[in-house]
Amino acid sequence: MTGALENIRVLDLSRVLAGPYCTMILGDLGAEVIKVEAPGGSDETRKWGPPFQKDVSAYYLSANRNKKSITVDLKSDEGIEVIKSLVQESDVIINNFKSGTMKRFGLDYETLTELNPGIVYCSITGFGETGPHKDMPGYDFIIQAMSGLMSITGDEESGPQKLGVAITDVLTGLYACIGIQGALLERTLSGKGQKLDLSLYDSAVSSLVNVGSNYLMSGKVPTALGNHHANIVPYQTFRALDGEMVIAVGNDNQFARLCTILEKPQLSTDERFQTNPDRVQHREALVPLLQEVFLTNTTAFWQKKCQENKIPCGPIHTIKDVANDPQLQARNMFIEYHHPTAGAIKMIGSPLKLSRTPVTVRHHPPDAGEHNEDIVTRFEFKK
CATH class of the missing domain: 3.30.1540.10 (formyl-coa transferase, domain 3)
Known part of the structure; x- marks a missing residue:
């Protein structure tokens, strides 16, 4: 059996969580994901810890399985040419640079679609590529505050509270994954790719669902209800x-x-x-x-x-209770595999259960540049 996205190649220029989380899901589904970092490794999560296991951070491991890694200097002409060559052989390119950065590199959608009209180009930024805040940097904590999520989390005693995980990154990664697969499906009819403009801010606001709708319908500003529900009692x-x-x-x-x-x-x-x-x-x-x-x-x-x-x-x-829950163990939600640097590791698995093309761990989260020689050989780049 092969993965559902086995014939899809994804060029991943993203880092930290939203983009890598998206591409990990695509990799879980069988896509070939090529993670691109600067020489030495530029994904900040490699150093976000503790905990570390033999200098490998748990944070990095959580969002980077089923990928290969190459290092490319995007500040050099040679590095830009490597990316352009890869784009011609890829289906998807994803980045989370600040608005305008890809254009400065000469890797904007308009340029890359000339090289590959079928490319699905996904941009993830804090606030999107349009609007008055498009140049503002966006971080999960700030987005949780600005989106209204913190205003409805906690209670009168605690004051506004953020969620315990970077939920706006996770949501944006999921939306990016959905959008990319939708664009790939549409491409089978039109033969053309398209650009996706994803923002953490938009994704966070979309998650307000019924609470946001309550305000839009009633005009009454929702307050933090702690562990109570706005529309259901008890x-x-x-x-x-x-x-x-x-x-x-x-x-x-x-x-x-x-x-x-x-x-x-x-x-x-x-x-x-x-x-x-x-x-x-x-x-x-x-x-x-x-x-x-x-x-x-x-x-x-x-x-x-x-x-x-x-x-x-x-x-x-x-979380200890969760890790030992027999229901989750029966559902294979915790996986163990060998990492060449960290050794034996245990991580959260995928919730996707596909009957004919099951999710498998084909590649460990890669060390920076681990697949340079492999990719160079396959695509015949000049060293």
Whole structure:
């Protein structure tokens, strides 16, 4: 069996997370990904740590499997010619340089499409290539702040909070992957490539989904609800005797069953709480009544009760809990393989489960320039 994108070659001039995350997914799907760095290695994540394993950072390993690596000096004429030669033999080129940088290199879309009309050219920047902020540098933390995500994360006591991972990078990488595959599919009809202009800011704002829609419809500025849901009640964390858990009641029947196991059946017929809109309106009255009962027993007790009555619930896992979860182990979400420098490593696997073209780890995250000789030989570049 071969990968779904086996015949696709991707030239990856990106670094850090959004671009590399996108190209790792394409590589997981079978594409040949050629990672391009400056001599010595210019992807900053190689040095982002600790933790390191034999000088290889966990951060770099997390986003760079299934790639090959070459080093090219883009400040030299020879280096630019190498990229142009590779473009003629590639399907996709992706970069996350600041707006205008690729044009200064002579590697802008207009130039490269003359060399290869079928090239899919993906640009990832902080704010996009148009608009008044197009020249501003964009970093995940700043984008989380500006996009409104931080304003709805946390609560009154904590103040605005960022998510625990660089979520705008991850989202942009996913959107880039979707857009690239869409452009490749369209190319089978038109025979032509196209340019994708992706921004972290746009991607972050798109993730506001229902909360953003709530504001656009009502004009009411959403506030941080902590672990509460803006549109559903009860859908939040509750404290039990020995810790916290999540209850996610999605409809009125589930709420009625919850009231039964809490031995408070009268709450489901109370006119303030009969329907979800009623419960959202009277959230401040309902939640304390539920919380009082949850405090009478343990998280394990309530989770067992909820599961028996088909009420969505779940524990709040640490990353250690996640790494030892038998469900995730059964789904092969943690993979072990050998890295020539770091040795035996264990990393998070791919969530993509394809029946005929399964995801496989064909290449370890490469050392900088590891495949210089291989690529030079294959494409007959001058040394």
